[in-house]
Amino acid sequence: MSKRVPITVAHGDGIGPEIMAATLHILREAGAELDIETIDIGEKVYLAGNSSGIEPSSWDSLRRTKVFLKAPITTPQGGGFKSLNVTVRKTLGLYANVRPCVSYHPFIDTKHPVMDTVIVRENEEDLYAGIEHRQTEQVMQCLKLISRPGSEKIVRYAFEYARRNNRKKVTCFTKDNIMKLTDGLFHKVFDEIAVEYPEIENEHWIVDIGAAKLADTPEIFDVLVMPNLYGDVLSDVAAQIAGSVGLAGSANIGEHVSMFEAIHGSAPRRAGQNLANPSGLLLGAVMMLVHVGLTEVAERVHNAWLRTIEDGIHTYDIYEEGKSKEKVGTKEFAEAVALRVGQSPQTLKAAAYKAAEDVAEVAKDARPARRRAKKELVGVDVFLDWTSGTANDLGDGLGKLSGDGLKLEMMSNRGVKVWPGGHAETFCSDHWRCRFIADADGVGVSHAQIVSLLKRVGEAGYDFIKTENLYNFDGERGYSLDQGA
Numbered sequence: 009m010s011k012r013v014p015i016t017v018a019h020g021d022g023i024g025p026e027i028m029a030a031t032l033h034i035l036r037e038a039g040a041e042l043d044i045e046t047i048d049i050g051e052k053v054y055l056a057g058n059s060s061g062i063e064p065s066s067w068d069s070l071r072r073t074k075v076f077l078k079a080p081i082t083t084p085q086g087g088g089f090k091s092l093n094v095t096v097r098k099t100l101g102l103y104a105n106v107r108p109c110v111s112y113h114p115f116i117d118t119k120h121p122v123m124d125t126v127i128v129r130e131n132e133e134d135l136y137a138g139i140e141h142r143q144t145e146q147v148m149q150c151l152k153l154i155s156r157p158g159s160e161k162i163v164r165y166a167f168e169y170a171r172r173n174n175r176k177k178v179t180c181f182t183k184d185n186i187m188k189l190t191d192g193l194f195h196k197v198f199d200e201i202a203v204e205y206p207e208i209e210n211e212h213w214i215v216d217i218g219a220a221k222l223a224d225t226p227e228i229f230d231v232l233v234m235p236n237l238y239g240d241v242l243s244d245v246a247a248q249i250a251g252s253v254g255l256a257g258s259a260n261i262g263e264h265v266s267m268f269e270a271i272h273g274s275a276p277r278r279a280g281q282n283l284a285n286p287s288g289l290l291l292g293a294v295m296m297l298v299h300v301g302l303t304e305v306a307e308r309v310h311n312a313w314l315r316t317i318e319d320g321i322h323t324y325d326i327y328e329e330g331k332s333k334e335k336v337g338t339k340e341f342a343e344a345v346a347l348r349v350g351q352s353p354q355t356l357k358a359a360a361y362k363a364a365e366d367v368a369e370v371a372k373d374a375r376p377a378r379r380r381a382k383k384e385l386v387g388v389d390v391f392l393d394w395t396s397g398t399a400n401d402l403g404d405g406l407g408k409l410s411g412d413g414l415k416l417e418m419m420s421n422r423g424v425k426v427w428p429g430g431h432a433e434t435f436c437s438d439h440w441r442c443r444f445i446a447d448a449d450g451v452g453v454s455h456a457q458i459v460s461l462l463k464r465v466g467e468a469g470y471d472f473i474k475t476e477n478l479y480n481f482d483g484e485r486g487y488s489l490d491q492g493a
């Protein structure tokens with residue numbers, strides 16, 4: 009007898025309990041052998057005084073089962089409540105957000121009849137690290153962090169996902185023509201890892217034209233992998249243009265725990281009326297079944313669902329006079345899917361899942377050991393809050409502070425070079441980047457030299473708001489040049 013698979017389930021708020029009951033009913037009828045632990049999350053936990061919407065004891069269940077099937081929750085209005093999704097994602101290190109965006113033409117209305125793409129979004133890094141500062145009266149800063157291990161994890165996950173799901177191509181979107189170091193690293197890692205998957209086609213697009221193509225001709229894409237911000241925006245665009253926001257499920261994959269859900273919210277106005285469409289959560293649960301290795305059950309559920317959609321049995325949100333055959337409620341829809349377990353779609357492509365190793369495990373094990381590069385300190389960017397004159401005035405003043413192995417090389421304002429040789433037309437804010445570099449070629453500088461420079465800068469009356477050390481790694485420049493260079 010096969011062993012039952014432990015999972016943690018949260019029934020959520022609004023329509024959550026109804027769509028979860030429908031989903032679990034279908035899974036049971038399809039023969040999923042699950043050992044379910046139930047936890048409370050959402051509104052009532054928030055209102056009981058827990059600002060993250062989850063009780064401390066629930067983490068034990070998640071760590072024990074490692075699999076979380078989550079219904080949508082309602083975040084109460086007003087301040088002080090933290091997003092549960094962000095808390096779970098950050099606490100458990102759920103690094104990959106996977107969202108299939110599929111159209112079901114001719115059964116559900118769509119502008120893109122043959123769309124079948126999967127967006128794999130990096131979920132932990134990029135501008136979402138949440139490191140922001142106000143540095144001057146006029147300027148705010150948000151740090152964009154992209155790491156090599158983070159990029160390797162997500163890119164390998166995308167290729168492993170493609171291999172496991174018989175996908176033919178992985179496309180990477182970045183903006184590395186502008187962000188040569190951060191997005192450049194993501195792109196470089198993509199190219200390195202793609203070589204290990206010769207049977208899968210790979211390509212890279214600059215995100216702006218890539219996004220335009222995705223919105224216009226999504227059928228040219230298969231699996232897409234991208235850093236956090238682009239993935240956040242484009243996974244919503246992709247779900248919307250597939251015509252199926254209410255039908256999409258998603259997976260949040262971590263090395264230890266993974267979470268599966270619908271992409272929509274708790275739709276409180278539809279709650280308790282047997283109206284909601286359980287399909288998004290059900291398709292999230294299908295991803296969960298594949299993840300835990302119950303691939304045959306996943307196939308049975310997915311194909312029964314596709315057949316139900318083909319048979320025109322639709323909830324109110326996708327019902328269309330003439331196209332649909334029967335308008336049903338949540339429970340009746342679940343019953344219709346359960347009745348079709350064992351059947352396959354006749355027009356739509358049937359689902360087929362390969363039993364394979366856990367994709368996240370493969371992605372983790374493949375991480376190569378790397379030699380650390382030789383790191384050499386060669387200068388410092390000193391950022392000033394300054395409003396007392398022109399760029400030339402500042403250049404003259406700071407130039408006098410060169411010495412002790414460091415010389416003022418250039419200054420920029422919001423990335424545009426303004427000294428030496430700036431242009432009168434350039435608008436200057438109160439936020440100046442002043443680059444001091446080792447004054448002898450091939451000779452590094454020490455922390456002590458930088459500290460002594462900062463002392464001179466401070467004593468001369470300048471307000472330095474931050475510094476960034478300039479390093480070379482194995483002789484390769486580890487910082488960007490200014491835009492005017």
Ligand code: NAD
Nearest residue numbers: 079080081082083254272273274275276278284285286325
């Ligand atoms: P929503 O996704 O709940 O609803 C948007 C629209 O889609 C509504 O018209 C709703 O009736 C409809 N809809 C959504 N799911 C449906 C379904 N399964 N069947 C039929 N119709 C459906 O978005 P919202 O109204 O902006 O948010 C409501 C609440 O959900 C908020 O408290 C929000 O914070 C929360 N939310 C939670 C999650 C989550 O738990 N993952 C995600 C998004 C929003």
